[in-house]
Amino acid sequence: METCIIAKYSNPIISGFYPDPSICRVEDDYYLVTSSFGYFPGVPIFHSKDLVSWRQIGHCLTTEQQLPLANAWLSGGIYAPTIRYHDGWFYMVTTNVSGVGNFYVRSQLPEGPWSEMIPVAQGGIDPSLLFDEGGSVYFQSTCSGSEGNGIYQCEIDISTGQKLTESRLIWRGTGGAHPEAPHLYKINELYYLLIAEGGTEYGHMVTIARSDAPYGPYEPCPHNPILTHRSRSSSIHATGHADLVQAHDGSWWAVFLGIRPVSYPYRHHLGRETFLAPVSWTADGWPIIGNGGSVESVMDAPQLTEVRWQTNPTRDDFDDSTLSFDWMFLRNPDPSCWSLSESPGNLVLRGNKTSLGDSGAPAFVGRRLRHWSSNISALLNFEPQHEGEEAGLTVFMNDSYHYDLAVKRQEGRKVIVFRRTVGSLSAEHTMECSEGPVILKVEAQPEWFRFKLQQDSSDVLDVGSGESHLLSTEVAGGFTGVIIAMYAVCESGQGSPACFDWFEYEPLNE
Numbered sequence: 001m002e003t004c005i006i007a008k009y010s011n012p013i014i015s016g017f018y019p020d021p022s023i024c025r026v027e028d029d030y031y032l033v034t035s036s037f038g039y040f041p042g043v044p045i046f047h048s049k050d051l052v053s054w055r056q057i058g059h060c061l062t063t064e065q066q067l068p069l070a071n072a073w074l075s076g077g078i079y080a081p082t083i084r085y086h087d088g089w090f091y092m093v094t095t096n097v098s099g100v101g102n103f104y105v106r107s108q109l110p111e112g113p114w115s116e117m118i119p120v121a122q123g124g125i126d127p128s129l130l131f132d133e134g135g136s137v138y139f140q141s142t143c144s145g146s147e148g149n150g151i152y153q154c155e156i157d158i159s160t161g162q163k164l165t166e167s168r169l170i171w172r173g174t175g176g177a178h179p180e181a182p183h184l185y186k187i188n189e190l191y192y193l194l195i196a197e198g199g200t201e202y203g204h205m206v207t208i209a210r211s212d213a214p215y216g217p218y219e220p221c222p223h224n225p226i227l228t229h230r231s232r233s234s235s236i237h238a239t240g241h242a243d244l245v246q247a248h249d250g251s252w253w254a255v256f257l258g259i260r261p262v263s264y265p266y267r268h269h270l271g272r273e274t275f276l277a278p279v280s281w282t283a284d285g286w287p288i289i290g291n292g293g294s295v296e297s298v299m300d301a302p303q304l305t306e307v308r309w310q311t312n313p314t315r316d317d318f319d320d321s322t323l324s325f326d327w328m329f330l331r332n333p334d335p336s337c338w339s340l341s342e343s344p345g346n347l348v349l350r351g352n353k354t355s356l357g358d359s360g361a362p363a364f365v366g367r368r369l370r371h372w373s374s375n376i377s378a379l380l381n382f383e384p385q386h387e388g389e390e391a392g393l394t395v396f397m398n399d400s401y402h403y404d405l406a407v408k409r410q411e412g413r414k415v416i417v418f419r420r421t422v423g424s425l426s427a428e429h430t431m432e433c434s435e436g437p438v439i440l441k442v443e444a445q446p447e448w449f450r451f452k453l454q455q456d457s458s459d460v461l462d463v464g465s466g467e468s469h470l471l472s473t474e475v476a477g478g479f480t481g482v483i484i485a486m487y488a489v490c491e492s493g494q495g496s497p498a499c500f501d502w503f504e505y506e507p508l509n510e
Contacts, residue, residue: 352490378503390406
């Protein structure tokens with residue numbers, strides 16, 4: 001950990017697929033959570049001392065009981081968490097759209113362990129909590145109820161999740177599509193209701209209203225939207241889904257999601273990322289995010305002492321008994337499909353019948369692509385014994401859009417296969433592969449992925465390439481971003497051991 005003073009910071013503050021950020025402060029510590037959808041464990045949680053430099057300290061949902069994802073759509077699962085702190089407890093409330101619906105977990109330690117899930121009977125998505133001074137706990141979500149679409153609210157018993165009142169519509173928004181992502185704050189004896197409108201796409205925006213009572217009526221801000229990049233000439237787009245925090249020096253800040261397209265027509269593949277901007281207050285008591293509702297890639301930093309955390313090494317040698325927080329699984333993992341102890345110093349994957357194109361749980365251990373440009377490689381020891389069995393690296397957007405570089409047994413031979421799956425189209429190229437380990441390489445560039453391999457001390461061979469925009473949200477759909485994963489598949493069942501000796505992720509200057 002290093003401390004210093006800085007004048008500027010760069011957006012995004014957390015790059016890659018970390019959308020729907022929510023933040024809370026406890027004295028001079030800040031905690032932030034983001035959505036995780038169909039990946040496990042769920043809801044990564046980050047810690048900061050200065051709002052700019054963040055380190056992941058764990059996940060809120062780490063068991064299958066907390067996060068059942070069997071056969072969930074990849075962009076199903078966990079939507080839009082909110083984190084709040086009250087009376088010695090952290091609360092993380094969210095929605096499993098593929099399971100129980102709205103629920104929360106709690107812990108006295110932000111790194112966990114967190115409690116079993118406590119369901120809340122109010123429907124919809126994007127839940128949030130306000131702990132009022134009088135002891136009331138207000139629960140908000142966006143849903144369609146008896147009064148139409150909008151933001152609904154009820155009071156709950158925070159010890160049980162039981163509803164104490166009926167759910168009531170409190171605001172429909174300003175007329176934009178999909179009023180969602182509510183957060184209610186009590187500031188200077190007024191209740192401020194912050195929401196997102198326009199959908200999490202290029203028309204995204206943040207709007208706000210206020211009232212002197214928690215159920216309204218709510219008066220919309222005359223300066224709405226208080227954040228949007230719609231129709232702007234900017235490298236940052238789709239800004240929205242914000243949460244406010246007052247820093248320990250009294251200043252106000254917002255975290256929110258945005259995207260960074262890499263080409264025109266606009267297409268982005270890193271996913272929705274976490275951004276930061278200052279909040280100013282008008283003379284009549286309304287917050288405005290950024291510079292009159294817009295933000296920049298480089299902005300003036302908070303006047304807080306910077307605390308810079310030690311960066312993770314570029315290479316993971318899999319020498320620890322547990323995986324680092326960067327790694328995640330596709331849905332709930334089958335424990336028999338992966339191991340760090342079977343061959344110490346290796347991550348061992350054993351393929352099952354679930355392929356990357358299925359909705360189950362393949363042998364899959366991945367991490368987010370967080371930079372437009374990076375060098376990625378892994379050393380694989382794998383001698384496939386079963387016809388069709390394969391293991392390797394995948395550049396994975398979803399089950400219908402991914403590029404794979406793998407070792408495979410085909411017609412009784414060990415081969416290298418390079419496959420591009422783009423919707424209903426698939427192209428595959430194979431080449432001979434000798435016995436022994438192979439280094440699989442991916443060069444990520446803003447508009448291309450280039451695939452290479454090396455065996456023994458031989459030259460690096462170019463295998464093929466694929467366009468990044470074919471793995472973009474605009475083409476592939478969904479709410480996630482590109483994941484780089486080690487995987488294994490065996491059509492006949494339990495596969496041969498695929499031993500990954502190391503995995504390297506080296507960001508390049510952008």
